[in-house]
Amino acid sequence: MLRIQNLVKRYGHGEPVLRGLDLDVPGESVVSIIGASGAGKSTLLRCINRLVEPTEGSIELNGLELTHLKREELRKARRRIGMIFQGFNLVDRLTVMENVQCGRLGYIPYWRAALRKYPAEDIERAYHLMERVGIAHYANKRADALSGGERQRVGVVRALMQQPEILLADEPTASLDPVSSRQIMELLQKLSQELSLPVLINIHNVAEAREYTQRIVGMRFGKLIFDGKPADLDQAAMDAVYSGTAGDDRQQADVESRQAVTS
Template sequence: MLKITDLVKRYGSGEPVLKNLDLTVEGETVVSVIGSSGAGKSTLLRCINRLVEPTSGSIVLNGAELTKLRGRELRMARRRIGMVFQSFNLVDRLTVMENVMSGRLGYLSTWAAVSRRYPKEDIRRAFELMERVGIAHYADNRADGLSGGERQRVGVVRALMQQPEILLADEPTASLDPKTSEQIMQLLRDLAGELKLPVLINIHNVTEAKQYTDRIVGMRYGRIIFDDAPAALTEDAMEAIYSGSPAADRAGAGLKEAS
C-alpha cells in the first residue's frame, strides 16, 4: 500500500507545487491522476520515487517511510518502484533485451552489472514478460528501430523486471497515436490484475482515464479536489478540475469533501 500524508513540494520561495496532499493507493487498483498542465501531477509521481525531493510530508510504501531514506536504503527502496516514462527513456543503441535487463541493475553487484552477467532466472523472466507484451521477437533488435508503441512496451517490461511493489506511469501514452494509446492503457490495466500490482498513472486523456482505470484523482494547483470512481466524474467535476473560476474552486472543495 502507498500512503501519502500532508505532502508538500516547494521550489525556492515560490508557491508550493504540491499543497498538503493526501493519497492512498492499494491492492491491484489502477488509479489515474488528471488535471491541467502545472497541476502537480508529474511532481507527485516523482516525489514518490524521490526523483524530486519532497519539501515535507510522509510517503509510506508497504511500511517503509520513503522520505527518510538515504544512500543505499534509498537505492534499495527505488528498486521496488517501477516507473514508465512518456519519453520511454531507452538507450537507443542497445538491444531490446539489454534495455529490459537494465531493470535488474539495482539487484546486481557492480562487477556483474558492468559485465552484464545476469542470472539465468532473470533472463528467463525477461523473455516471459517480453512474450506477454508481444515484443519477444524484437529481443536482439536495437531500441531505436522500434515504433513508439513497441518502445513503450520495452519500458513497461523494464519496469516490471524490477519486481516492483507499485508501478508509476508518467504520461505513458502522450507520445503515441490513439490506437496504440488504448493498447498501452489496456496492457497496464491487465498487468495490474495479473501481477496484483497497484498502478498510478498521470494522464491528460480523460476518456482513457475513465475507460481504463478504476479510480480517478483530479488535481488543481497542487491539491486533490476529486477522488472517486470514473462514473462520478461529472461535467461539474470536470469544470472544477480544469476551470480557473472562483465558482469552480468552491465546487472543487465540495467535491473533495464529498469524496
C-alpha cells in the same frame, strides 16, 4: 498500499507545487491522475520515487517510510517502485533485452551489467515478460529500431523486471498514436490484475482515464479536488479540475479532450 500524507513540494521560496496532499493507493487498483498542465501531477509521481525531494509530508509504501531514506537504503527502496516514462528513457544503441535488463541494475553487481553477463534467471524472466507484452521477437533488436508503442512496451517490461510493489506511469501514452495508446492502457490494466500490482498513472487523456482505470484523482494547483469512480466524474467535477488555469497549448488540449468526452 501507498499512503501519502500532507505532502508539500516547494521550489525555493516560491508557491508550493504540492499543497498538503493526501492520497492512498491500495493494491490491485489502477488509479489515474488528471488535471491541467502545472497541476502538480508529474511532481507527485517524482516525489514518490524521490526523483524530486519532498519539502514536507510522509510517503509510505507497504509500511516503509520513503521520505527520509538516504543512499543505500534509498537505492534499495527504489527497486520497489517501477517507473514508466512518457519519453521511454531507453538506451537507443542497446538491444531490447539489454534495455529490459536495466530493470535489474539495483539487484546485480555492476560488473555483470557492464559485461552483459546477466543471471540466467533474469534472462528467463525477461523472455517471459516480453512474451507477455508481445515483444519477445524483438529481444535482439536495437531499441531505436522500434515504434513508439513497442518502445513503451520495453519500458513496461523494464519496470516489471524490478519486481516492483507499485507501478508509476508518467503520461505513458502522450507520445503514442491513438491505437498504441489504447493498447498500452489496456496492458497496464491487465498487468495490474494479473500481478496484483497497484498502478498510478498521470494522464492527460480523460477518455482513457475513464475507460481503463478504476479510480480517478483530479488535481488543481497542487491539491486533490476530486477522488472517485469514473462514473462520478461529471461535468461539475470536470469544471472544478480544469477551470481557472492559465492557457497554453497543453492546457488547451486538456480542455478539448474534456469537451470531447462530455459532448
